[in-house]
Amino acid sequence: MSVRYAIYLAPPPDSALWRFGSSVVGYDAETGEDIAPAALAGFTPEEWFEQTHEPRRYGFHGTLKAPFRLAEGADETDLFAALARFAAGHHPFELPPLEVRQIGTFIALVPPAPVPALEDLAADAVEELDALRAPLSEAEIARRKPERLSARQLAYLHRYGYPYVREEFRFHMTLSSALAEPALGRATQALCDAYAASGAHLPVKVEDAALYVQEAPGMRFRILHRAPLGA
Template identity: 45%
Template sequence: MTVRYALYAAPAPDDPLWNFGSATIGYDAAAARDLPFPSGTPWDDPDWAELTEDPRRYGFHGTLKAPFELAQGASEADLLEAVMVFADRRPAVEVPRLAVATLGSFVALVPAERSDELLALAGDCVRVFDEFRAPMSQADRARRLKSPLTERQIGHLDNWGYPYVFEDFRYHMTLTGSLSADRCEPVRAALAERYQPIAEPFRLDALLVFRQAARDQRFTILGRFACGG
């Protein structure tokens, strides 16, 4: 059994943003249970479950440090304590208003404006918690290299276990899996209309540790640690 952990940002379980994102992908990672899709477009498309299969595996979130296995000698308790201490020393980050956008072939919520504070937090999470990350397996590296990566991104992959960090980081909260070219804009527009009533800045006031018990299982929330700062 290969356990993986990830450091994510996510709203509280009673936040409208959490409800929107979790309902859209059909899974609540806080309660570790499936959710019925809401009624209406695009959720009532007959293939919506298939289109959201990938984000359902990870739960609704924004990545700060991508999934990793624990390094030899590190324990789950060690990781949780380190995240608790780190979060307590960091101020909350006001993420600019999120907008529904297409990123490549999938749809996600992304900040409408650049946030240097968010970029700094994500970069620090990558660096500080890398001591807990086991070296990437050759199989995982080969899987990542199937995507078109720049030389810099390949360097990030080898050094940090994930290609999209630092200069290549773009905060996003995934709402769909890969879509065909003709589906991207209609799905984006429909989700943007559904999201509009709750569109506002996202206060990132906690760091969350997600856990995946095995590769064929879904991530669940293991711990939520409030920012202090």
């Protein structure tokens, strides 16, 4: 089965944060529609569109449980039910204003400090929904470049299908593809300026866990369902 799902944190679609992130990546995963490329200082719209091909495929989001295929014998009904049970076990919480940061060669929005409620949400998503996840194929493992992972990250890759969980988890909302200097530095400053002007630098209520779906390889992910926290 080629359909993949992911459990992501997606800000409310009417929030300034959602509008900002979706405009930067050029795609609204809530509506499934393209958005005109962001106007960033130092880049033409066409240039910036090229710099965001990777995050545009996934839609603006923060990962809770990375993309996975359903295990044999499981279907979407099972996934909806498991997601509802998982979400019901967590209360809504507030995400503090995020900050634009470089993470290696790409740029993302990150919390200024750890958010315990967010880390608990991600850890439980990884664990509680894992029974529905099909094992990774050899090709999927290879795409994660296991030779570059630490021993613990490699163990998590094989156990949970994703290396950056539990102690390795660092919440982020990606804004660019991998960039080389000097574009990385220029893009970081331009995104800092655009973010400051956007009105998105505000606390955001996290009230649901979003289920994203990718219908076929190469297609963009879109929001299929939002499961309310504490329901």
